[in-house]
Amino acid sequence: MATLYQKYITGDDANWAFYQTLLWQSQTFTPVIRHNITSVKLKLLRLTGAATPGTLTVSIRKTTAGKPTGDDLCVGTTDGDTITDTSPGEWREITFTTSPTLIENRVYAIIIKSSADDTGNAIAWRADNSSPSYAGGSRVHTQDLGVTWTIFTTTDLMFEEYGNVATIYPSDANTRVTGLVHRWSPGNYTLEVFLGDTHTDWSVSRPEIIEQPVATLTPKPKPQPITPPSTGIGDYPARDFDQQFAEEAGRLPDPDAPSGYIPQIGPPGSIARPIKPAIPTPTQRANIITQLGGKPKIPIFPISSAAQAKIDAARRLLEQQRARQAGRLPDPD
Numbered sequence: 001m002a003t004l005y006q007k008y009i010t011g012d013d014a015n016w017a018f019y020q021t022l023l024w025q026s027q028t029f030t031p032v033i034r035h036n037i038t039s040v041k042l043k044l045l046r047l048t049g050a051a052t053p054g055t056l057t058v059s060i061r062k063t064t065a066g067k068p069t070g071d072d073l074c075v076g077t078t079d080g081d082t083i084t085d086t087s088p089g090e091w092r093e094i095t096f097t098t099s100p101t102l103i104e105n106r107v108y109a110i111i112i113k114s115s116a117d118d119t120g121n122a123i124a125w126r127a128d129n130s131s132p133s134y135a136g137g138s139r140v141h142t143q144d145l146g147v148t149w150t151i152f153t154t155t156d157l158m159f160e161e162y163g164n165v166a167t168i169y170p171s172d173a174n175t176r177v178t179g180l181v182h183r184w185s186p187g188n189y190t191l192e193v194f195l196g197d198t199h200t201d202w203s204v205s206r207p208e209i210i211e212q213p214v215a216t217l218t219p220k221p222k223p224q225p226i227t228p229p230s231t232g233i234g235d236y237p238a239r240d241f242d243q244q245f246a247e248e249a250g251r252l253p254d255p256d257a258p259s260g261y262i263p264q265i266g267p268p269g270s271i272a273r274p275i276k277p278a279i280p281t282p283t284q285r286a287n288i289i290t291q292l293g294g295k296p297k298i299p300i301f302p303i304s305s306a307a308q309a310k311i312d313a314a315r316r317l318l319e320q321q322r323a324r325q326a327g328r329l330p331d332p333d
Contacts, residue, residue: 002038002162005031008134012088012158015045015124016139019053024113024146025125026068027157028137030106035163036099037074040110043126043158045089046080053080053123054115058094060102061109067140067149068109073100080114080123089126091160101166107137110159111146125157132156 006029018025037060046053056079059072074096084090102108114123127139132155139155142148181192 002164003035004160004162005033005035005037006136006161007159008128008132008156009043009158009160011128011131011133011156012043012126014127014129014155015047016127016141016155016157017047017119017122017124018112018141019114019119019122020117022119022143024111024142025157026109026111026140026142026149027125027159028063028066028068028107028109028140029134029159029161030136031102031104031108031161034104034166035102036166037096037102037161037163038099039076039093039095039162041091041093041160041162042110042112043089044083044092045087045124045126046083046085047122047124048085050085050116050121050123051081052116053083053121056080056083056094056112056114056123058096058110058112060096060100061111063107063109066107066138066151068111068142068146072111073108074098080116083123089124099163102163109137109140110157110161127155127157129155 008027016025017023040058040060042058044056055077057075057077059075061068061072062070075098076094076096078092078094083092112123112125114121116122132138132153134156137156139152139157140149141152142150179193183190183192
């Protein structure tokens with residue numbers, strides 16, 4: 001079903017006649033929405049004595065400076081002999097054989113003429129002469145078959161203009177998108193797409209808005225910084241050497257021993273020695289420090305095999321001295 005786009009239908013108080021060679025009447029109008037024009041309705045009156053006005057021809061043309069110009073964009077006809085001769089006339093719809101696209105904010109002209117070539121068979125187009133208020137155009141006429149036109153800003157003719165939403169198929173000349181305009185109001189969303197020097201509209205009633213959940217990322221815990229020893233044993237908390245040695249010998253539990261450290265206790269009178277896992281790598285040592293929750297009691301840094309041998313010899317000598325003091329070994333002195 002066609003949509004009514006432009007109209008002026010109030011205040012008709014005058015007649016403006018038209019006939020073939022002497023006079024054509026026209027009303028200009030301005031669409032505000034792009035559409036394909038399909039028909040117009042004009043309020044017409046067959047003047048008294050006009051028995052055979054003949055075929056009435058209605059066309060649409062472009063305008064320049066408010067005056068019709070160029071060829072007809074579309075044409076339609078109706079039988080003028082059947083128009084009422086009773087004032088104030090009747091609304092007659094004229095359907096066009098083609099449906100050209102009318103561009104918004106451009107001025108077009110509705111032109112009407114009859115096949116009768118005498119004033120005795122004239123048809124009148126009803127008009128508002130006293131208080132015309134249509135802002136999109138005005139009455140225009142020609143008396144030389146459209147060669148020259150005269151604008152009458154003090155008169156508006158009665159008309160309704162119908163059409164359908166324009167469908168634009170991009171051609172090679174206007175396939176490039178030059179602009180997008182988004183318009184939203186409660187319950188309606190319109191997307192306006194510009195293609196070259198033309199554009200078209202799509203409208204969606206009450207669009208469905210789907211909310212997508214945003215993934216929540218759990219931040220990884222920051223690793224605790226590990227500061228390597230700078231000078232040696234003196235950097236660590238003081239600890240009684242005898243207590244430390246007893247823990248390493250297995251005679252006292254080591255509260256800071258990592259998982260896997262299993263002391264072995266020998267029979268009475270023997271020297272207990274712990275069974276230790278393989279020497280940890282630097283990475284393993286760092287993990288042990290983290291498990292202990294702080295700095296180790298013995299500094300962890302690489303030592304040479306010669307230094308390790310001296311440390312082992314000192315420990316054996318200390319164990320012998322302690323064993324002699326305890327009476328487990330004879331005193332050579």
